[in-house]
Amino acid sequence: MxxxxxxxxxxxxxxxxxxxxxxxxxxxxxxxxxxxxSREAYEEFVRMYEAFIIPKHRSWYGALVIFHLPKDITVPFKAQTDIGTLFDPQLILASELERQYKAGLIKKDNNTIVISDKALNEFVSYLIKEGHLTILCGDKDCISILPVSDTxxxxxxxxxxxxxxxxxxxxxxxxxxxxxxxxxxxxxxxxxxxxxxxxxxxxxxxxxxxxxxxxxxxxRKISVTELSVKINGTTFKDGENSAFYQRPVDRVTPKTSGTDIVIIGNKVIAYHKGGETIIPSSGFVIQTNENIPFVEAEVIYGGLxxxxxxxxxxxxxxxxxxxxxxxxxxxxxxxxxxxxxxxxxxxxxxxxxxxxxxxxxxxxxxxxxxxxxxxxxxxxxxxxxxxxxxxxxxxxxxxxxxxxxxxxxxxxxxxxxxxxxxxxxxxxxxxxxxxxxxxxxxxxxxxxxx
Structure with missing residues (x-):
């Protein structure tokens, strides 16, 4: 009791x-x-930024593009991107927005953004209309992409x-x-x-x-490098058939002829060939020369x-x-x-x-x-x-x-x-x-x- x-x-x-x-x-x-x-959770996340976070330090923030894609909306962009093969629709859209922003195709304009690409502009406009995307603005002249997770x-x-x-x-x-x-x-x-x-x-x-x-x-202190990680039948161990990279030791993985497996929680969220992968803040990266399929997968941890x-x-x-x-x-x-x-x-x-x-x-x-x-x-x-x-x-x-x-x-x-x-x-x-x-x-x- x-x-x-x-x-x-x-x-x-x-x-x-x-x-x-x-x-x-x-x-x-x-x-x-x-x-x-829930939709209410997403709206509360937006409210926290609008009511508390941005007003506290307006000079820290530019235009914030905050969004969450419901499962019934298909992303009209490829999963194969410059940052690898992605499996999360939130990341696929975020990657496309980031790519076009870096190419100068998205600009901040007063309290909104202007998108030059017709297809992306139509999709973003639809998301705004349906309440799945919100644009908030601070004083800084930049654009930040904020995808909100399903969890x-x-x-x-x-x-x-x-x-x-x-x-x-x-x-x-x-x-x-x-x-x-x-x-x-x-x-x-x-x-x-x-x-x-x-x-x-x-x-x-x-x-x-x-x-x-x-x-x-x-x-006691514990690290992911102490564990084994099993993905699609292959077990990876740091220092044996792979190398595990995590913050705060590393921010970017080294260049390689192999593959970087990007992991958050118990899921593979991306594969990136060639290394030089920016390690996720909430996860880690396994770098390996093993021949692995680029498929969505769950991760099984061993050692505890x-x-x-x-x-x-x-x-x-x-x-x-x-x-x-x-x-x-x-x-x-x-x-x-x-x-x-x-x-x-x-x-x-x-x-x-x-x-x-x-x-x-x-x-x-x-x-x-x-x-x-x-x-x-x-x-x-x-x-x-x-x-x-x-x-x-x-x-x-x-x-x-x-x-x-x-x-x-x-x-x-x-x-x-x-x-x-x-x-x-x-x-x-x-x-x-x-x-x-x-x-x-x-x-x-x-x-x-x-």
């Missing part, structure tokens, strides 16, 4: 903070969940309704997360493991919370069969009963790192940057626990009457005071949300003008059925 409680803490400066704790279930009860895609929806709309659901992984959200032509927006990344099977590989050498078959939990659960998102804040007082996993720092990797706009001030938080951990007897730290509204902050949000250090302190063995930070900010029977007991930080909650669409969550 799930046990949940809300703990309220008050500070000397009159600020307050609420935490919701959920426990009383087993690791076997937890599953990863991709919420159903983007509202967690509260999961059917059948789970007893409990929370958001989990970081996902490509900011325009600076889109540093490769193979990236789409609303794609989660980082290890997602259930009963030895992976739907997402580990990336960026960050810490993961792992639970073995005996129920013992661990926190001894674990029943694994998740990799943010940094550990409690590890082996010790409070962690600084970031212990790598995060992109624009002033230091030459190669970007997401989340590219993550606040790095461990001690002071307050935000809503979501975290998963293990109790002193290795049972799972979820913690939601509420945050204030993005529109206004009513001191003393709503939560201030927590820094990672404050989250670490709270987890340590609860006597936890491990606690790992998940995606937070406006994404932080916990639902009991599809209803939230606290407030999310994304709000409408009347201060009512605005659930943020996410591509991945954790659900519990008991």
């Amino acid at each position: 799930i046990e949940t409680q809300i703990i309220t803490e008050r500070y000397e400066n009159q600020e307050m903070q609420r935490y919701q704790i959920a426990k009383g279930f087993d690791w076997s009860n937890i599953s990863f969940q991709i919420p159903p895609f 983007f929806g509202y967690l509260s709309q999961t059917k059948p309704t789970p007893k409990l659901s929370v958001n989990s992984h970081f996902f490509t959200m900011d325009i600076f997360d889109h540093d490769s032509p193979y990236d789409t927006f609303g794609v989660s990344y980082g290890l997602a493991l259930k009963n030895g099977s992976l739907t997402q590989p580990p990336l960026f050498y960050r810490e993961a919370l792992l639970v073995d078959k005996s129920g013992k939990s661990y926190v 069969e001894d674990y029943i659960f694994g998740i990799q998102v943010g940094s550990a804040v409690v590890k082996d009963f010790n409070k962690i007082c600084e970031l212990s996993s790598p995060f992109y720092d624009i002033e230091v790192d030459p190669i970007s990797y997401p989340p590219t706009l993550y606040p790095l001030d461990y001690d002071n940057a307050r935000a809503p938080r979501m975290a998963i951990g293990a109790t002193n007897d290795d049972k799972p626990i979820l913690i939601w730290a509420e945050g204030c509204s993005k529109l206004r902050y009513d001191i003393g009457n709503e939560s201030a949000g927590t820094s990672l250090l404050e989250l670490a302190d709270f987890g340590y005071r609860q006597g936890l063995k491990h606690l790992v930070n998940l995606d937070g900010g406006g994404s932080a949300e916990m639902f009991i029977d599809a209803k939230a007991m606290m407030h999310v930080s994304d709000r409408h003008p009347d201060n009512s909650d605005s659930e943020r669409p996410v591509p991945m969550g954790l659900i519990i059925r008991v």
Whole structure:
């Protein structure tokens, strides 16, 4: 039976903070969940850019071409492109838009764009009319293409309704997360493991919370280079019959006479002959000289069969009963790192940057626990009457005071949300003008059925 409680803490400066704790279930009860895609989720993504992201830094953005193609619309362009053979219709259209923009056939004109090519202009006009493509403009004189993925929806709309659901992984959200032509927006990344099977590989050498078959939990750094990857019957291993390339070590693969296999999650999204492939921010590339067919394929990962659960998102804040007082996993720092990797706009001030938080951990007897730290509204902050949000250090302190063995930070900010029977007991930080909650669409969550 799930046990949940809300703990309220008050500070000397009159600020307050609420935490919701959920426990009383087993690791076997937890599953990863991709919420159903909805038109409303796409519209909310557009609204976030229009209402919050662009107005905050208008000089950062030019014309943003945001779109999502429903499955019943056929893309009238070839899958064989300059960046390889593509399988995602969102990427095929994005590739054509990018190609024509670079050729000078698409230009920004005040608050819209002008497309010279008749066929592309007619298709884009149709998508705008049907509500599948939106053009938003900042002040910069450039054009950016923002394809939105199919894995983007509202967690509260999961059917059948789970007893409990929370958001989990970081996902490509900011325009600076889109540093490769193979990236789409609303794609989660980082290890997602259930009963030895992976739907997402580990990336960026960050810490993961792992639970073995005996129920013992661990926190350790893990990399996709440790795994085997099986595609269409061929098993690839880094340093043997192939080389694995990922950020932040590399941005572009080396030139080769072989083939680059571009992978995001558990799918091959592109094949590119000759190398010099820009590595996706949310995935990795296998370079091989093996003779492989260029067909759409799922990926099977091997090497973690001894674990029943694994998740990799943010940094550990409690590890082996010790409070962690600084970031212990790598995060992109624009002033230091030459190669970007997401989340590219993550606040790095461990001690002071307050935000809503979501975290998963293990109790002193290795049972799972979820913690939601509420945050204030993005529109206004009513001191003393709503939560201030927590820094990672404050989250670490709270987890340590609860006597936890491990606690790992998940995606937070406006994404932080916990639902009991599809209803939230606290407030999310994304709000409408009347201060009512605005659930943020996410591509991945954790659900519990008991």
